[in-house]
Amino acid sequence: MKLASTGSHILRAIATGVAVLGIGVAVQHTTAHAESVNSYISSQKIGHATITKSIWSGFPKxxxxxxxxxxEGVVVHETANSTSTIYGEIAYMKAHYSNAFVHSFVDASRIVNIANTNYLSWGAGPAANQRFVQFEQVEVHSKSAFAHQIANAAYYTAYLxxxxxxxxxDAAYDGKGTVWSHNAVSKFLGGTTHTDPVGYYASxxxxxxxxxxxxxxFYQQVKRQYNLLHGSSTSTYAKATYQKGSGSETAKLSSSYTKYRLYNHIKGTRATKKYTWTRSKAYAGKRVYIDEIGTKTASKSKWYRIRFRKSTSAQKYWVYKKALNFGTLTFNKDLTLQKTVKTTSNTATYNHIPNTHYLSKSVGSTASLQGQTVNINCEGIRTIDGVQTTWYRVVPTTGDPYWINATEFD
Structure with a gap:
């Protein structure tokens, strides 16, 4: 629905005390190389956003x-507002819900559910209001954004x-169905005259x-998503195994990172959404934090889950290994050394050398080894940006070997 705060119109009708919203469309006429939106979504392996539950208690029930x-179904709307944002639409709707409101909003990167779908909303006339869940699509302005929005809207429809x-x-042909446009509501149920999202989709x-x-x-895309949700898709995705690290390890973006993309899942293992580097202010040498490694079963290719801030709540992305620079790692193997742990040592021991392509986890502390002489069978040297760190692999009398930083020994 096009909001009044941004030069909009709202169709209001009253039926048994319920306000009704109509939704308009804006049509532009430009051309591009012909290509199917659905085919583009499939070929680019575009996934969907996670549904954000942000239920506002102020809506009536x-x-x-x-x-x-x-x-009994879902009504798909579009805001008919070329300049509004998803959160601007939501804020205005909360302030004017007595005129109209829907359950959720969708754009290229978000699915935001603001009203409990177990109760009706009023956005498409009295006949539709008492039957259907309803959501709005906010207009987007690029090829990628439109494809991602369609993927999100189709997924959300299938999810509902x-x-x-x-x-x-599809209710478009006979007015009997579970997937409705506002246009179909106007044609078969009445109480409204709007035709969205037909014009926006076409334009x-x-x-x-x-x-x-x-x-x-769009309905075909809904069916595809519905089949995926029910496990009946004919799509074949690659399998992968996963290994978590400590969550605090780091690497740097490599000099060739721009050849690769950021993904919400390992590429090819499921329907994925990809992101550009510009959103993260990336540059070669930028530090990233890593918490997980994934290995494709067939190709054995390595992927890492990274974030651009130390906070573990920061958004995470999957990248191919060549986008990252862990420096170099060399080993002197088959050593038979003995070294004594400092009496003041109190730091973590690890199953692998930290901040390398292996990823590591803490497996203990040197506090329990203070002053003890231990057996060592391997030396590892990590070098990045000219800085070396040396680690020793300790072989205990019982249990698995572990790594200690060389600075912790006398």
Whole structure:
């Protein structure tokens, strides 16, 4: 719905005390090389955003015509506002919910659920309001953003159908189904005259993909996502094994990092979403923090999960190993050394040398070894930016070997 705070119009009708929102469209006419949006989503392995639950308690709670938690389908809307943002739309809706509100908002990178979907909203006329969950799409302005938004909207529609034990059924042809546009509501149920998201889909499709995008094509994407959720997809994804590290290890972006991309999952292991480096202010030599390594089962290629801030709550991305620089690691093996741990030593011991491509975990502390002489069978030297650190692998009488920094020995 196009919000009044940004030069909008809102259709209001009252039916049994419930306000109704109509939704408009804005159409642009530009051309691009013809390409299917759905094919682009598949070829680029575009995934979907995680649903953010941000339920506002201020919305009223009225049951659907069949009862609480019993919607009969989903209505797909579009805001018809080329300048609004998802959080601007949400803020205005909260302030004016008596006129109209929907359950959720979707853009290229977010799915934000603001109203409990077990209760009705009012955004498409009295007949639709008492039957359907409803969500808005905020207009986006690039080829990638539109494809990601469609992927998010299709996933969310499929998710809602699965959540309420409904099967996909396109209502566009006979007014009987579970997947509705506002246009179909206007055509078959009445109480509103708006046609979104038909115009927005057509315009964005022509502008960014060279051909109009349609609700029929969107419905096919919904079915694909529904099948994925039910485990009946014909897509074959690569398998991978995972190993967590301490979570605080670091590496640097390599000189060739721009040849690779950031992903929300290891590329090829599932439907993935990719990101550009510019959003993270990346540059060669920038320090990143690593908490997990993934190895593709067939190709044995290595991938690392990184973040750009030390905080473990920072957004995480998967990158191919060549995007990272761990420095060099050399070993002097088959040593038969004995060294004595300093009486003041109190630092962690590790299963691997930290801050290397192996990733490591703390397995103990040198505090329990103070003053003791230990047996060593390997020396490891890590070099990055000309700085060397030396580590020794200790072989205990019982248990697994572990690594101690050379500075902890006399």
């Amino acid at each position: 009225y049951k659907y015509r069949n009862g609480v938690g019993k919607p 159908l699965k959540e309420y034990n409904l099967k996909p059924n 964005a499709g022509r502008k960014y993909f060279g051909q109009a995008y349609t609700m029929a094509q």
